[in-house]
Amino acid sequence: MADKPTPGAGLRGQSAGSTALCTVGQSGSGLTYRGYDIAELADKARFEEVAYLLLKGKLPTQAELDAYITKIKGLRGLPAPLRAVLEQISADAHPMDVMRTGASMLGNLETEERFDEQQDAADRLLAVLPSIICYWYRYSHDGVRIDTETDDDSVGGHFLHLLRDAVPSELHAQVMSVSLILYAEHEFNASTFTARVCASTLSDMHSCVTGAIGSLRGPLHGGANEAAMAMIEHWRSADEAEREILGMLERKEKIMGFGHAIYRESDPRNAIIKKWSKRLADDVGDSVLYPVSERVEAVMWREKKLFCNADFFHASAYHFMDIPTKLFTPIFVCSRVTGWCAHVFEQRDNNRIIRPSADYVGPDARGWLPIEQRD
């Protein structure tokens, strides 16, 4: 069995640089973007305002927001060679692999040649990532070539429109906006740190974002919302969920959607998405999935003092909106791309190549062994 990790493993508790974008887990306010509390942003802002805040450094005026939305709407089209690549990817591919390939292919077609193009590169990625995933999904699953240039004002509305071929309800567009706000930024999490490491070599924006997508894909990070859904969808009642969770804990299995590397008592995003999940549960008349989710939350706290992170109630919320489970983590990408790009800007602004040291634990220095003398 592997040794238990030391307290500092995974760079835990060590500062790896500075940022003006976000605070996570500071006392008083659990999560802020450029000083604004997440609860207030989720309540009062629309996602495009938050994207502007992260990428341009301040909340937009009405005129600035209108112009920004118009710009994003104009950047949703997919170049023909990118459509051709997406059409090659089979329906059983992992959608995060599709996102990664899409971002990488865009980097071939619209290479960021100079850093003064970085704002445009970020806006283009923000606008086009929902088009990439939905174009592939609809082509590979429904056999249709969709027009990705919708007139929806919001990124979330655009995503749902492409997915379902219909303008979403106000409730669904609002939940998507809140969800994208909650997922937009989170300091030096694994995917953002990936983007910053890549940026620190003075690489291009598409390489930074492509690498970040790869890091977000894993079930210990963004992939947890899908993994949580795969777990809770099997249970037909809260009592069954409790029995199963107790068994999983007994077998020392990880419960996806719980725990956090930084927060110790709660993830401030959970209460917000949980409230919306309840509203959606009432909307669809659910009497199973929401009670199952609530019971899992209660049992995890009672047994392990582990709390839901941002991913857990996102699973039921997305499910109630009829979003296929395999598209949960790609939605996270469509939001977090704002945080990633803002961090790339920040890294470039005050750069030193990120290159930590390692504690060597291998063999002592030794002589070369000719091949015929080896076991």
Ligand SMILES: CC(=O)SCCNC(=O)CCNC(=O)[C@H](O)C(C)(C)COP(=O)(O)OP(=O)(O)OC[C@H]1O[C@@H](n2cnc3c(N)ncnc32)[C@H](O)[C@@H]1OP(=O)(O)O
């Ligand atoms: C948006 C996001 O990316 S949020 C994170 C999404 N990821 C998940 O939901 C995956 C499940 N959670 C986890 O694997 C972890 O909690 C992580 C990866 C988020 C954080 O990892 P760490 O910082 O190493 O966790 P931490 O040090 O707090 O763990 C403390 C103990 O709780 C246990 N623990 C932590 N999370 C869980 C969990 N979800 N289920 C069961 N046990 C857990 C750990 O195994 C560890 O036990 P040990 O001391 O006996 O080894």
Ligand SMILES: O=C([O-])CC(=O)C(=O)O
């Ligand atoms: O901060 C982290 O380690 C993971 C997380 O919650 C996020 O990226 O949103």
